Amino acid sequence: xxxxxxxxxxxxxxxTLDRRAxxxxxxxxxxxxxxxxxxxxxxxxxxxxxxxxxxxxxxVSLGERCVVHPRASVYRSFGAGAVLRGNPAKxxxxxEP
Numbered sequence: 222x223x224x225x226x227x228x229x230x231x232x233x234x235x236x237t238l239d240r241r242a243x244x245x246x247x248x249x250x251x252x253x254x255x256x257x258x259x260x261x262x263x264x265x266x267x268x269x270x271x272x273x274x275x276x277x278x279x280x281v282s283l284g285e286r287c288v289v290h291p292r293a294s295v296y297r298s299f300g301a302g303a304v305l306r307g308n309p310a311k312x313x314x315x316x317e318p
């Protein structure tokens with residue numbers, strides 16, 4: 222796993238990070254010509270699973286018991302129990318069949 226912790230990364234109790242999971246708590250302000258470094262936090266709730274090769278971007282908060290499928294890319298926050306897949310990740314409970 223890769224924890225790019227320029228900003229704070231908080232993991233709840235019992236979080237599982239699978240191989241090559243990438244949590245990236247750093248970015249740049251691309252609206253500023255100087256591209257200043259930003260350090261937004263990441264928070265992963267208790268009992269969550271981050272799958273193989275999944276990406277969690279800066280300023281993302283995941284509630285308790287979330288599942289991030291392998292290779293999913295999460296760019297926004299989701300509440301408890303979300304089951305995320307795809308790029309950008311979507312909660313499969315909210316996607317129409």
